[in-house]
Structures are given as structure tokens and as C-alpha cells.
Amino acid sequence: MVYQDVVWAVSLAGMSLITLGFLYVIVHVGRPADASAVRDIQRRSSRWRLVLFVVLLIGFFAASYATLHRFPIPAQNATLGAQQVVRAVGRQWSWQLAVEGQPPGNPLRLVTGSPVEFHVTSADVNHGFAIYAPDGRVAIQTQAMPGFDNKVLYTFTVPGHYKVMCLEYCGVGHAPMATEFEVTGATGG
Amino acid sequence: MATMTLYPDDERLSATERAVFDLYAVSAVVLFVLMMLIGLLMRTAQGNWMSIPPDLFYQLLSMHGTGMVGTMGMITTAVMWFFLRKYVKLHLWAFVANFVLFLFGALCIIGAIFVGNYGALWTFLYPLPVALAKTWSNGAAAWFLLGYLLIGVGMLLFYLDAALGLIGRFGNLGRALGLQWLLSGDIDPDHPKTVVASTMVIIANVLGILAGAVVLVLSLVSAANPEITFNALVMKNLTYWFGHMYINATIYMAVIALYELLPRYTGRPYPITRPFLWSWAASCVFVIVVFPHHLLMDYAQPRWVSIIGQVVSHGAGFPVFLVTTWGVLTNIHRSGMRWTMPSRLMVLAMFGWAAGIVPAMLDGTIAINRVMHNTQWVPGHFHFYLLLGVLPMTLALLYHVIGSREQTTLDSSADRVGFPLYLLGGLIFTFAFLDAGRMSVARRMATHLPEWRGTDQVGTIGALLLVLAMLYFAMRIAIGLLRVKPDAGPRHAAR
Ligand code: HEM
């Protein structure tokens, strides 16, 4: 399943739970409860709040562990040692991609299965370096910032036509600022 | 304990106060309608139903973002003033000065955008405003930044006056925030929630505005002398520290209306509790340190900073869900509350805030941010809690106030059409953005790929409904406020 679709589903689930809570209360606005009923409502409300607190707390720790124990961003000051290294420079309003050691201008060809290291920077203002997969979804991104070299580590699994788009507003030519590259199967297919 | 009288005497406005409040309110609703029209234009252009040249599009986007955030800051300040003045001494001149500086600032910004063609958006991310390749001059950028400075100075004045008032009554800001009762002791049941929330806002937003002032001045230096450059990452950190706190402060100022008004409409006391104090103390810390979630894709940022950004983004949900939302729902449950515009808007506002932070918290997760950052997921979640959360909170107060000035019901048949229209339009509009985020549609683009236009067009329809509903609300509120009947009609008496 596509990553974005999972996020969407989780989000809808959370928002639906909240909606149900509101609907429950709205349906039960009814007539004013008397004093003893109000005390009862408050007691039950506190009890359920405690339950919710514990549930959220467990969720919080579980989610933090699951999403952070392997940090999603590669170490920036270590050498990553990938076999394929690409230098990406953004400028108003184009991308320049080059395999390290080769002059820019050659069409970029990468292979699936082995990690690729992108070193991303900018020659002028901030840009956003986002790789769009053949299915049109963002696969990975980082910022392209003047004076900084952001290292992305990504292993392509699907061969095909990839697109780089700018995801940080950079002036009037921002929307069309894109380029493309090809990823082929590791065995040559 | 907060009053249960619908229109208590200590909230009555003198003639001058009333004129100033009306000025704030009428300007706000007019500005909201105008900015929404700009939003509608942009959405129509993204859906390819209309063509707007890119330079103009980014000017409109700059106007919409700045205008909405600025107007929200202005009107929620009025919400805070309206209630806080009951508890501490506030000087009217500070409240007036804030408005006057807001107006001058707004004029600078509008001039910079529509005369000087400024188009570096409300976040003025350095070095774009002063870069070489751009469609505006450094002079226009300077006017824009100056406009921000004026608005910021106005707010600082208002906060300073409020802080002095709070210190005058409570000794120091910590006691106003209720820190002395966090661990033990009997909480003064008359300690106003308004005071707690206002104190938190003052602490956080003063820090934010000062950080903003630093980036603004540095950017102005760069505009005057392009030879001088600054570290782009440091500038970005400062910018988002300011921007995040400023827009979040509007939520915390607006929610005061909910705390004050809700018990009057449910007829059930909504007492101050220890969890409430904890939630505001925690939120105060959270809102100050959570801004790195805007820089999760800056891989050069130290790791621990990004971790704070994620963990605090998630933690910030606790106070909202467990204290404010839960408290509001408990207060409403079986209260027999009647559905009129203020009560409807308050429930919608609480819903919009609570539901909207779900996609926001997901986006604050580093692993998810890698694929959602700067897609339309982001306008999806922030429009959710601004458009369906903060804006209805302020409208609830304005409706409440017009209820004191005219004899008409706050539940006219037009209200019964306008409200669902707003809700429906808002849901269509925001979910169209969220769905676009799911499909990786980029935010802040003047032109969209053909395969993106479906959600754009659905969103445009939602936006149209919203604009119609808001136009109605604005007229209703403006007319209601400007009626010359005195504030103290029979409805001002006890309920
Ligand atoms: C009818 C109502 C509205 C419409 C049609 C609308 C439309 C839009 C559109 C089309 C965008 C640009 C989305 C993109 O990045 O592709 C946008 C951005 C934005 N809107 Fe709205 N909006 C509305 C209401 C609001 C409200 C009520 C607020 C706040 C109080 C708000 C605050 C913002 C902000 C802060 C941005 C970001 C600007 C930027 O990216 O620099 N909007 N809106």
C-alpha cells in the first residue's frame, strides 16, 4: 500500500473518532440534567478521561519509538558510502543533477536495489528537492538550502521515470522548476 | 468562577470602548471576506477554471496568507481584550494603538504587494525577499517587512499593557498562570481562565514577536545592502519560531471566548481545575519549543532539534484533547443547551480545532513529513483548524455581542442556512486539500499538473460555499454591531 494512503487512512480514523465523540454529545444535549445527574456526568467524565489519557500516553510512546528508533534521516556528517552518488543543485528555476565524477549534462541513470546518495544544495534561495515516483507520489524529499549540503539516502525499488520537483516556494518560476531521471532494474531490465 | 449571566454588567462597553471594538470587528469581517475571495481566485486558477499569471498569483498568495494571519491576530487580540479587561486594568490607548499600528502595517503590506509586486509570501523566507532573481524590488520587500514590524510593535504594546495589568493584580506572570497550584494547594475557584490563557499568550507571543523582529531587521539590512548575507538556516529557525507562535497565539486568544461564553449558553458552571492549569502550563512550553516541526526536512538541523519538533508536536495534542475538548464536551453533555449561532459556532470551533490537529500531528512526524511536507496536506490541516476552529470562535463572540444590541434572535432562518453552508463548504474545501496531499499535490504552486486538477475543482466549489456563507455572516455582524441601540438593552439583564 502507498505510504500516503496509510497516512490518509490513519488521519481519517482519528478524525472520525473525534467526530463520533462530538455527535454523541450533540445528540445527548437534550434537556438539562438535574444536579445529581450533573455530578454523575462529571464523575464519569473524569474516569473516562483518565482512560483516554492512558491510551494516548501508550500510543504516544509506541509511536515515538516506532518512528524514531531508526532515525528517518541519515547522519549528515558521516560518509554514507553508497555506490551511487548524485550531486543536486537547485537554482532559480532549474535543477542540475550529476553523478559524482561525471560532468553535468549527461542524462542521469540510476539502478534499483542499491542505495543512492543525493547531496542537495542551492545556488541562490531555498528550494525543496522532492523526488516524485512513477506513480506521481513523493518518494523522499529534503530542503535545498544555500550554504548547506543535505544528504539523502534512498534505495529505489521500482524502475521507471522519476521526476524532481521543487517543494519550496522560490519565486515566479517555482511551479515549473522540475527535471527528470530514469531508474532501471539492477539486472539491466 | 466565570459568570453565568449571558450579558454581565462588567462586560458592558462604554461608548468609546464600543466604537473601538466595533472598529476591530467590522474591519475583521470585511478583511476575512476579501481574503477569502482572494483564496477562491487562487483555487479557481489551480483548478484551471481561470488563468492568473504566476507573478500575480504569488502576490495574491502573499496577500491571502499575510492578510489572514494578520487579521486573525488582530481580531483575536480583541477577543482577549474583551474579556481580560474585566479582571485587570487595561488601558484603552494600548488597545487603540494596536489597531492603528495594524492599519499602518496593513497599508505598507498592501502597498508592497500590489504596488511593489512583492511576492515572497507571508513567511518571507530569507533570502528570497532580497534575492537577485525576483519580480519585486528590495524596496518593496523593505516595505513589506516594515509593515510586519509595525504590526508587531502594536501587539507588543498591547501585551505589555496587559502584562503590567496582570502583574499589578497577581504579583507576577507565574501566579497569573496558576503555577502555584500545579502540585498542591486549593485552587482559587475565582481565578479566571481568561487570565491563565492571556498570560500564556503574552509569554509565548512576546518571545515570538521579538524573534520575528530580529529576522525582520536582519532582512532589512540585507535589503539595504545585498552584500551582507546571513546564515539561511538560522534565519529560517527564527522565522518559524516567530510565525508558528504568532498563528498559534491566535488560537489561544480565541479560545478565551469559548471558556467565557460556553457556560453561559449551557447554563452549567465550567470550573477551573488542576488539569486545566497543567494543560496551560504545558502548552506554554510546548508552543515555544515546537517550531522545529517546520524544519524537519532541513537535514542540516541538529538531530535533537528535529526530535523535539516531533515529540512536542505529538505531546501538544494532550492538552487540546484531554482538557479543552474533553472539558467542553462534558460541559455540553445533557446541558439542554439551545442551538443558536453562538452555541453552534462554539461547538463547530472546538470540533475544527480538535479534528484539525490530527493530520497536523501526523505531519509533525519526521518519517511522514518526508512525503507530506509542503504538499497540500499542510494547507489541508491548517485551514481545518483556522477556518473551522479559530474563525468560528471569534464569530461566536461577535454574534454574542450583537445579541446584546438588537432584539432579534440569534437563530434567524438565514442563520440556519448560513451555518450549514459554512460547515459544508469548509469540509469540502479542507478535505479537498487533504486528499490532494495524499496524492502529493504540491502546495504554493500557481499552476498545477493536469492530473491534480480534480481536487482543485472540488476545493473551488467548497470555497465558493464558504465565501457565500462568510459574506452573509459579515453583513449580519456588521449591521448588528452598527445598530445604534445602547448596549444595555433588556437582554443585558440576568438570564
Ligand atoms: C474561503 C476560504 C478560504 C479559501 C478559499 C482559501 C484558499 C487558500 C489557498 C488556495 C491557499 C494556497 C494553497 C496552496 O498552497 O496551494 C491558501 C493558503 C493559505 N491560507 Fe487560505 N483560504 C481560505 C481561508 C483561510 C483562512 C480563514 C485562513 C486563516 C485564518 C487562511 C490562511 C491561509 C494561510 C496562512 C495560507 C498559506 C499561505 C502560504 O502558503 O504562504 N485561509 N488559502
Ligand SMILES: [Cu+2]
Ligand atoms: Cu521552488
